Structures are given as C-alpha cells and as structure tokens.
Amino acid sequence: GQNIDQPTEMTATEGAIVQINCTYQTSGFNGLFWYQQHAGEAPTFLSYNVLDGLEEKGRFSSFLSRSKGYSYLLLKELQMKDSASYLCAVMEPGAGSYQLTFGKGTKLSVIP
Amino acid sequence: DGGITQSPKYLFRKEGQNVTLSCEQNLNHDAMYWYRQDPGQGLRLIYYSQIVNDFQKGDIAEGYSVSREKKESFPLTVTSAQKNPTAFYLCASSPWTGRTEAFFGQGTRLTVV
Numbered sequence: 001g002q003n004i005d006q007p008t009e010m011t012a013t014e015g016a017i018v019q020i021n022c023t024y025q026t027s028g029f030n031g032l033f034w035y036q037q038h039a040g041e042a043p044t045f046l047s048y049n050v051l052d053g054l055e056e057k058g059r060f061s062s063f064l065s066r067s068k069g070y071s072y073l074l075l076k077e078l079q080m081k082d083s084a085s086y087l088c089a090v091m092e093p094g095a096g097s098y099q100l101t102f103g104k105g106t107k108l109s110v111i112p
Numbered sequence: 113d114g115g116i117t118q119s120p121k122y123l124f125r126k127e128g129q130n131v132t133l134s135c136e137q138n139l140n141h142d143a144m145y146w147y148r149q150d151p152g153q154g155l156r157l158i159y160y161s162q163i164v165n166d167f168q169k170g171d172i173a174e175g176y177s178v179s180r181e182k183k184e185s186f187p188l189t190v191t192s193a194q195k196n197p198t199a200f201y202l203c204a205s206s207p208w209t210g211r212t213e214a215f216f217g218q219g220t221r222l223t224v225v
Binding site for chain 2: 033040041042043044045048087089097098099100101102103104105107
C-alpha cells in the first residue's frame, strides 16, 4: 500500500517562488508524478521523476530522492493562473500490474 | 485526435438505482483507471485494469463494478450498494510500462437525488 503526504494548502505571492513537498512510503516504486488540477477540471500532467535529481521544465521543476521517499515541485515566477491544486502521485508495481496512487493534493493560492 | 472521453459530464441518479459511467480511449493504452474525488480531496482509486478481461480493486472498490471487454473501453457501474455515490469521477489511461504519465478524461459529476 501507499502513504502519500502533502501540505493541504499554501499561499504565495505573484512573481515569487514556491516549493510544494511530497513524502511517500511504499513497498515498491516505479516513478513519481506531479499533476495540476484547476477546480472542477481533470488533472493535467506536469512532471515525472523515476531517478534521483532535478527535472526542469520551464517555470516548473521537480526533485526526487528515492532513499528519503521525498519529492518537491518548484514553481518559479508565480502567475495568478498557477492557483490550483497540485497532486503528487506514485506508481507502484504489483503482480503484473501498476497502481497509480495520489496524495490528497496541495491547494495553492497565488495572491497579488 | 487521440484522447480519453468520459460521458456524460453530469449525471443525476435516484437513490437505489445503478448507473454506468462511460470511459473510452483511442490512445492504444493498456492500463486504465477509475478514481473518485470528493470536494477538497485528492483522487482515490476505485478500480484499475492492465489488460483486457482483467482488473484489480483499488482502495475503495466497494459498491462499484467494472468490465474490460475491449482495450478501448472501461465502464464503471455505481451500484445501489454504494452508500455515498455523489462525487466527481475521473477515468485515466496510461501505457503498459507505467513510466509515462496517465492521461485523464474530463470527468463525470454524479449527483444522487
């Protein structure tokens, strides 16, 4: 089974940088995903990490430490449209299958 | 265009009735998933399937059933045994390897009246 923890809510100022943390406990690991979800909409993919280190994609970066069961999503130059929930998800291999499990999400509010 | 389609977008059901939510994908993905999301909450896994004619229970399978007769389709039935079915339901698909992202449909918002 999985236990995935994220802060419930965060607030940051437009133009600033924010880091959203995710910790996980798992018996197996096949990668960690970050998704963005605006209210009432489907999640959209942001990043994928399977090896330790930092993956950068424009204003968004994601970091993984497998030994610590820890990841973070870094958002730079925050914009008002970045106000959304950010979901951490872990892919766990099973008996011939993969299970994708999500944390409860972090609601980010960007203020002027 | 390739994608994953859920229908209907909004669904109303009377208490005690079964209802089936549709999920179709033309991405040639092997894996398909059903999640439930309650207000202000994360996604909870109901069922998932890696191949045709095979599926596994997720964390909250009670009161739900699925089938996977075709690779493209993974319908979810919300039965009368589900005591609190009002929620936002999301279907997703991904390639077999699990090393790429899951793509989501636009969701079905089910309300029991």
